[in-house]
Amino acid sequence: DAGVTQSPTHLIKTRGQQVTLRCSPISGHKSVSWYQQVLGQGPQFIFQYYEKEERGRGNFPDRFSARQFPNYSSELNVNALLLGDSALYLCASSLFLAGGIDEQFFGPGTRLTVL
Amino acid sequence: AQSVTQLGSHVSVSEGALVLLRCNYSSSVPPYLFWYVQYPNQGLQLLLKYTSAATLVKGINGFEAEFKKSETSFHLTKPSAHMSDAAEYFCAVSEGTGRRALTFGSGTRLQVQP
Numbered sequence: 001d002a003g004v005t006q007s008p009t010h011l012i013k014t015r016g017q018q019v020t021l022r023c024s025p026i027s028g029h030k031s032v033s034w035y036q037q038v039l040g041q042g043p044q045f046i047f048q049y050y051e052k053e054e055r056g057r058g059n060f061p062d063r064f065s066a067r068q069f070p071n072y073s074s075e076l077n078v079n080a081l082l083l084g085d086s087a088l089y090l091c092a093s094s095l096f097l098a099g100g101i102d103e104q105f106f107g108p109g110t111r112l113t114v115l
Numbered sequence: 116a117q118s119v120t121q122l123g124s125h126v127s128v129s130e131g132a133l134v135l136l137r138c139n140y141s142s143s144v145p146p147y148l149f150w151y152v153q154y155p156n157q158g159l160q161l162l163l164k165y166t167s168a169a170t171l172v173k174g175i176n177g178f179e180a181e182f183k184k185s186e187t188s189f190h191l192t193k194p195s196a197h198m199s200d201a202a203e204y205f206c207a208v209s210e211g212t213g214r215r216a217l218t219f220g221s222g223t224r225l226q227v228q229p
Contacts, residue, residue, distance in 0.1 A: 004158075033216065033217075035217075035219075040222075041221055041222070042119075042205050042207075042219030042220050042221050042222050043159070043205070043217070043219050044219070045216040045217065045218070048215060048216055055215070056215060056216050058216065090158055090159065092159075092217075094215075096215070101147050101164065101166045101209070102147075102209065102215040103161065103164065104217060105161070106151075106158040106159040106160070107158050108157055108158045109157075109158050
């Protein structure tokens with residue numbers, strides 16, 4: 001079975017531009033989460049979506065937005081890019097079981113460089 | 116609010132030596148705890164998870180971790196390091212059914228010397 005896939009692998013943008021990152025979850029997983037990992041730090045939670053609805057949001061500015069599609073894939077959008085947005089963006093999928101642990105499976109990430 | 120502290124940003128051991136990576140957490144509710152490994156230019160791979168079923172948790176690649184509530188710790192160990200264990204290790208906490216997002220520590224880079 002395929003794992004979580006993300007595209008593109010690498011991306012270079014300039015300040016002020018907008019970027020869209022894409023994620024396809026593991027088959028059968030209905031929840032997708034996004035994390036930002038700045039070099040030398042641990043991942044930080046951005047969003048979680050389940051059944052196309054936002055179920056959680058981290059402490060990120062409104063320049064960050066996301067959505068989930070009927071096939072459970074997801075896009076993360078970042079507007080008005082800043083140099084500090086340079087990071088590895090990780091997508092994770094999970095079953096989002098009621099009353100249980102939500103084990104998250106991570107994709108390989110998209111490396112965004114803002115110049 | 117939940118948080119994770121990983122003591123030691125870099126740990127170096129000799130091949131065959133004991134690996135001990137430290138993690139302390141804080142959580143307002145009984146936590147779920149995880150250890151992930153990240154190899155260069157890759158995503159995160161789950162090593163093991165604590166879900167309150169047993170305090171000593173065994174994971175992949177010979178790693179295990181012990182949940183100690185009194186010490187709010189979840190340290191990761193491996194009896195004998197292998198060169199292939201060199202990677203970045205992250206401890207993470209989740210409050211489970213409430214806030215499901217993972218809160219990660221800052222990571223520990225493990226070097227294994229021949």
